[in-house]
Ligand SMILES: [Mg+2]
């Protein structure tokens with residue numbers, strides 16, 4: 268351990284922990300426990316993060332519950348399955364739609380702030396991993412270091428995430444590198460990240 272106990276990792280659910288259903292280039296959540304498929308790199312990625320003592324907190328928008336397209340029971344069954352399969356500390360959920368105008372639906376920050384209070388973490392010393400602009404913007408609003416898993420969706424792109432990666436495992440390796448004792452002198456320059464172009468800061472890619 269020896270890790271800063273005030274840091275944590277905030278994880279989006281769909282497209283980060285589990286595969287999404289793709290239709291016409293857009294992503295949708297699995298519709299049942301049977302359709303839930305944890306992405307292959309995720310157990311190893313979470314083990315790395317757990318190994319340095321970081322709390323793992325899921326923060327997920329599930330508006331299909333609020334709109335009536337999905338039942339609360341199915342979403343809770345999916346979360347029970349994720350909790351059983353993965354070393355998650357908690358799963359925070361916003362069930363609202365935009366029309367509800369709640370404080371918790373990403374990119375709003377209520378869900379992240381509640382999780383931070385409950386787990387005693389400092390969001391400005393924490394990391395957020397997501398696959399859509401709402402995740403990244405929520406993380407940016409509270410000062411997290413943000414990791415965008417770019418899955419090539421045909422939709423609005425996030426604006427200036429700190430890192431663009433292909434998998435949660437890449438994000439986890441980068442987080443470990445940032446937390447290494449010599450991270451300040453080596454940020455973005457170490458042989459590890461230089462050898463993997465997807466781990467470079469996205470500002471080199473954007474525009
Ligand atoms: Mg997602």
Ligand SMILES: [Zn+2]
Pocket residue numbers: 361362363369370371372
């Ligand atoms: Zn909400």
